[in-house]
Amino acid sequence: MQAHAPLAPAELKVEDRLVGRRIIVTGAASGIGRSVAELFLRAGARVAALDRHRPEDLPGKALCLEADVTDPDAVERAVAAAASAFGGLDGLVNAAGIANTGAYAASKAGVISLTRSLAMREQVGPRYALGRIGEPLEIALAALYLSSAESSFVTGIVLAVDGGRSYH
Structure with a gap:
């Protein structure tokens, strides 16, 4: 089976898909959260980019907010600020990771495992039906x-975006 190449951001036709939508993205300073924020901005959404470290240099007019998702008061203030600035909210993408007690140890083990997996990226790719690791x-x-109107009848699901890993 031949691996499918990931899409390049310039190839994507996402403009106007989220016009009028007001979305909070946590973990927006880097990684998946940043990629989501950038994509949503291109798609026309009003984005409140939330992270422990204020997201910088996001394209478009993102509302960049500093808040640690482990601090309920900080999150409440950030959500209130976003809702006030946007006149309401339509969606949330939780891309930030949090850790506490036993969860902290598990997340640390996950980071170590991820680091090892990334070090052997080419060996791991064939374990996916599509033959490669996914991109943010x-x-x-x-x-x-x-988060778009196209999913108006979709609720409460877990969407496996895993290149076929869950069945492979």
Whole structure:
């Protein structure tokens, strides 16, 4: 089976898919959260980009907010600020990771495992039906769909965006 190449951001025709939508993206300073924020901005959404470290240099007119998702008061203030600035909210993409007690140890083990997996990326790719590891933009595209009007009859699901890994 031949691996499908990931889409390049310039190839995507996402403009206007989220016009009028007001979305909060957590973890927006880097990684998947940043990719989601950038994609949603291109798609016309008003984005409140939330992270422990204020997201910088996002294209478009993102509302960049500093808040640690482990601090309920900070999150409440950030959500209130976003809702006030946008006149309401339509969606949330939780891309930030949090850790506490036993969850902290598990997340640390996950980071170590991820680091090892990335070190042997070419060996891991064949374990996926599509023959490669996913790119952050591909996860962002799924979040785009779930946050758009096109998913108006979709609720309460877990969407496996895993290149076929879950059945492979």
